[in-house]
Amino acid sequence: MEFTDVLKNRVSVRKFTNEKVDENNLRLLIEQAMLAPSVANSQLWKFIAISNSDLLARMSEMVIAKYDELLEGSQAEMKARILERIKLFSSFFVDSPMVIACISEPYESVIDELAQQTGYSSEEINQFRNHPNIQTMGAAIQTLMLAAENIGYSTCWLTGPMVAKSELEEVLEIHHPDSLIAFVAIGKAAAKPSPKERKPVEEKLRIIR
Numbered sequence: 052m053e054f055t056d057v058l059k060n061r062v063s064v065r066k067f068t069n070e071k072v073d074e075n076n077l078r079l080l081i082e083q084a085m086l087a088p089s090v091a092n093s094q095l096w097k098f099i100a101i102s103n104s105d106l107l108a109r110m111s112e113m114v115i116a117k118y119d120e121l122l123e124g125s126q127a128e129m130k131a132r133i134l135e136r137i138k139l140f141s142s143f144f145v146d147s148p149m150v151i152a153c154i155s156e157p158y159e160s161v162i163d164e165l166a167q168q169t170g171y172s173s174e175e176i177n178q179f180r181n182h183p184n185i186q187t188m189g190a191a192i193q194t195l196m197l198a199a200e201n202i203g204y205s206t207c208w209l210t211g212p213m214v215a216k217s218e219l220e221e222v223l224e225i226h227h228p229d230s231l232i233a234f235v236a237i238g239k240a241a242a243k244p245s246p247k248e249r250k251p252v253e254e255k256l257r258i259i260r
């Protein structure tokens with residue numbers, strides 16, 4: 052597919068057919084995702100591809116339970132409304148043929164060691180540097196999604212389920228210092244929404260000459 056068509060055709064898809072994701076295709080997608088840039092070429096990404104429907108159901112229940120816990124005590128009507136949206140946006144992955152959990156290894160450089168001697172914690176240093184591990188994961192996730200589009204798969208990036216991050220990490224056996232960053236739901240689109248309109252470039256670009 053033409054690169055511009057890949058960019059234009061990619062939309063977030065939340066309804067998939069039952070068709071499974073072929074494991075050779077999955078390997079190709081991960082190989083292509085790993086062509087993304089990474090901070091200091093750390094390649095700090097890891098992926099877990101989950102197609103087991105019982106496990107997906109457990110994961111989705113954990114997310115719903117966490118939102119219930121978080122919203123306990125809020126006004127009943129508002130809670131019902133919020134929960135409706137949350138169910139759609141944070142747990143629809145339960146019905147997708149595959150979910151790819153995207154995991155970051157910690158990024159540590161020489162600067163960390165030096166800065167820690169001045170009393171800063173690694174969290175503070177990471178914040179100063181604008182979270183290079185998260186940015187690296189974003190690059191890989193977007194590359195994965197475009198690679199998927201290119202071979203006829205649709206995707207949706209999800210951070211909504213991360214409210215239950217620690218519970219999900221436990222069930223997926225992701226151990227500290229690795230950290231779960233996002234899910235990508237993937238499959239063949241049952242219904243592909245039309246692309247959302249983008250704001251004009253003039254509104255978003257400032258050129259300093």
Ligand SMILES: Cc1cc2nc3c(=O)[nH]c(=O)nc-3n(C[C@H](O)[C@H](O)[C@H](O)COP(=O)(O)O)c2cc1C
Pocket residue numbers: 061062063064065139140141207208209210211212246247
């Ligand atoms: C960092 C990030 C997190 C997102 N999290 C969710 C999510 O939890 N659930 C969901 O349904 N969509 C999620 N999305 C998809 C966005 O809603 C979607 O990209 C946006 O509405 C634009 O639509 P498009 O992808 O079709 O162009 C996320 C997207 C990004 C980039």
